[in-house]
Amino acid sequence: MSDRTQPERSTARPTKPADATPAPEVGHGEAPQPEEPVAHAGPVTDGSGSAGGTPFRAGFVAVVGRPNAGKSTLMNALVGEKIAITSSRPETTRRAIRGILTTASGQIVIVDTPGLHRPRTLLGQRLNDVVEAELDGVDVIAVCLPADEPTGPGDRRIVAQAFRHPRARHVALVTKTDRVARGRLPARLVEVDALADWDVIVPVSAVSGDQVDDVRDELIRQLPASPQLYESRTTTDDDLATRCAELVREAMLEDLHDELPHSLAVVVDEITPPEECAERPIARVYASVYVERDSQKGIVIGRGGQSLRRYGTAARREIERLVGGRVHLDLRVKVAREWQSSPKLLDRLGF
Numbered sequence: 001m002s003d004r005t006q007p008e009r010s011t012a013r014p015t016k017p018a019d020a021t022p023a024p025e026v027g028h029g030e031a032p033q034p035e036e037p038v039a040h041a042g043p044v045t046d047g048s049g050s051a052g053g054t055p056f057r058a059g060f061v062a063v064v065g066r067p068n069a070g071k072s073t074l075m076n077a078l079v080g081e082k083i084a085i086t087s088s089r090p091e092t093t094r095r096a097i098r099g100i101l102t103t104a105s106g107q108i109v110i111v112d113t114p115g116l117h118r119p120r121t122l123l124g125q126r127l128n129d130v131v132e133a134e135l136d137g138v139d140v141i142a143v144c145l146p147a148d149e150p151t152g153p154g155d156r157r158i159v160a161q162a163f164r165h166p167r168a169r170h171v172a173l174v175t176k177t178d179r180v181a182r183g184r185l186p187a188r189l190v191e192v193d194a195l196a197d198w199d200v201i202v203p204v205s206a207v208s209g210d211q212v213d214d215v216r217d218e219l220i221r222q223l224p225a226s227p228q229l230y231e232s233r234t235t236t237d238d239d240l241a242t243r244c245a246e247l248v249r250e251a252m253l254e255d256l257h258d259e260l261p262h263s264l265a266v267v268v269d270e271i272t273p274p275e276e277c278a279e280r281p282i283a284r285v286y287a288s289v290y291v292e293r294d295s296q297k298g299i300v301i302g303r304g305g306q307s308l309r310r311y312g313t314a315a316r317r318e319i320e321r322l323v324g325g326r327v328h329l330d331l332r333v334k335v336a337r338e339w340q341s342s343p344k345l346l347d348r349l350g351f
């Protein structure tokens, strides 16, 4: 990324309001031609150019924001596939997850990052470090700011952090627009505009799908001219074991309450492909669920193993959807004492 030439910054800055009123026109400045993502298209292009003489663009877009801002949901909507797990609980994302979207004119490698916040544990600190490391090399930093919440000190910190990387383009994505009445959106856009010198601001609802295509087109427009970085059919660089572990954690987040979710970590120890099963063509996934204390182990298992069965079934269904076949999911619950604050255990759990 760093050695590629950035496209010239657009002089027509589509989203800059001349003053506080009227509200900014967003995301339509250069008359984008919406286009369909190319699923399973042919071989990697040489990047020499796409239709109409416009160069093919490709690069990395880091999606940042505070916990629960809608980053992962938006990435999934852009890629059109569940790449990152999501939940109503803050701090669901714990790694930088790459989702890849390829169209006829560009390829976006979206890096979904953990929500940025003041860390309370060593895990929190490491997650913030992950985000900072990702920001260093990307072409575009997209800051998610929910439409239905006013700008807070956390948002200002994140925006300041994003602008400490001046080589990147800076895009504001005003998320969850379906949650505000249409009439209230302009004021929020003006508020976001006043926060920083954005290259573009795009309002979007990943849940209703409104303006997801505009986000895609704007992000591509911000990327440098470049050959494709991944094959067209690739939608993530995550491995199967990691994705399965995340689906187990997602099912648990949905099922379990209180502070417990923060104490959970899931590691897939082994996956046996269906062809290796003598009796039935069924993949076997062996996973360990780690909690921090003995008392949590009881909660996670539930009376007579009820809870384990409930979210285990939900997770298995999601894994079956992912692999496109039948799956046997074997979950073991283990205690890794205070792992969120232990450097050694964090290393072992992959943080």
Ligand SMILES: Nc1nc2c(ncn2[C@@H]2O[C@H](COP(=O)(O)OP(=O)(O)OP(=O)(O)O)[C@@H](O)[C@H]2O)c(=O)[nH]1
Pocket: 065, 066, 067, 068, 069, 070, 071, 072, 073, 074, 085, 086, 087, 088, 089, 090, 091, 092, 093, 094, 113, 114, 115, 116, 175, 176, 177, 178, 179, 204, 205, 206, 207, 208
């Ligand atoms: N109504 C509505 N809800 C949304 C939208 N986008 C996300 N959400 C909800 O907001 C919650 C958080 O979404 P995530 O995508 O997990 O948020 P995140 O920013 O990745 O969260 P962290 O992993 O905590 O950093 C979930 O309950 C989503 O369903 C949206 O466009 N509209």
